[in-house]
Amino acid sequence: MAQIYSRIIATGSALPERVVTNADLEKIVDTSDEWIRTRTGIRQRHIAAEGETTGDLAFRAAQQALETAGVKASELDLIVLGTTTPDIIFPSTACLVQHRLGANGCAAFDVNAACSGFVYALGVADKFIKSGQSKKALVIGAETLTRMVDWNERETCVLFGDGAGAVVLEASSEPGIYATCLHADGGYKELLYNPVGVSAGFKDEPGHGVRIRMAGREVFKVAVKTLDSLVGETLQAAGMDESQVDWLIPHQANLRIIEATAKRLNMSMERVIVTVDKHANTSSGSVPLALDYAVRSGKAQRGQNLLLEAFGGGFTWASALLRY
């Protein structure tokens, strides 16, 4: 039987209108544009308006991807949405978006793998397509992470932004996604987490809202080491070497982490998609936003090989190597 691949036929993205610069943050916490830029590469981030939700951004990104693909929502047989900031506890944001698109009836569910959410969702959808279960899938990464940021805590509030990206996948006899690698190690929970939730209780420490806890320096070290071995594993799984990768499309958390991964791949930064300066860390939104930018700016061309990777709370880490 001929091999079935999942091919990305189109991409889309959505960002909230409001832009908050580093200079704006200087007014609310003891920080500086210089500190944020040199430590992270971030210059600005988009922040969702009051009432604007993850589902709103996901819907806009999905609509754009479907329009670009020329695919009707009713043709979809699967929606997988990576998020750690769902609109409500249930139904899943994937179900909310499915209904707004008019794709009612197809399988729809969320994947929570923190910042690796989109790449995890892509890996899951790829398996559905490869197994013959699905022919046309919508994969979304969407977040309003700034909703769980403590705006008094300079160590974290400068790092995050909101946004969403989406891709339409189609079953094809042409490549396609060559390999996906998904991993997690829950032993690292304490380094990056949000303790508030349904079963553990909704209360955080007095005086704080729902907020992210992060040991930044430790996260940084593990991320660099883990992504280093992840890209090696991915190349091996796809039967490729570094020279065959045209573009690295990394999770956009920190420019220094991105540079370390590029170095490992012997890639010049000219072949790396960087959006962290404009978007900051949008968690599950970051890789599909960067992918959509790569496509719409004309950088990523049909027939080129793209290496997507992400790392996040859990810890989780995931990659995909594909021919666009």
Ligand code: COA
């Ligand atoms: N503005 C100014 N100073 C700040 C600051 C801010 N926003 N945040 C922290 N600082 C201070 C610290 O208090 C510390 O001061 P001290 O030396 O007097 O104690 C100093 O800057 C250095 O802090 P440190 O944590 O060592 O900086 P760093 O070089 O490790 O950079 C991060 C901090 C968070 C940018 C970096 O560790 C990082 O990016 N980690 C990964 C985080 C991440 O990507 N998380 C998501 C993963 S998906």
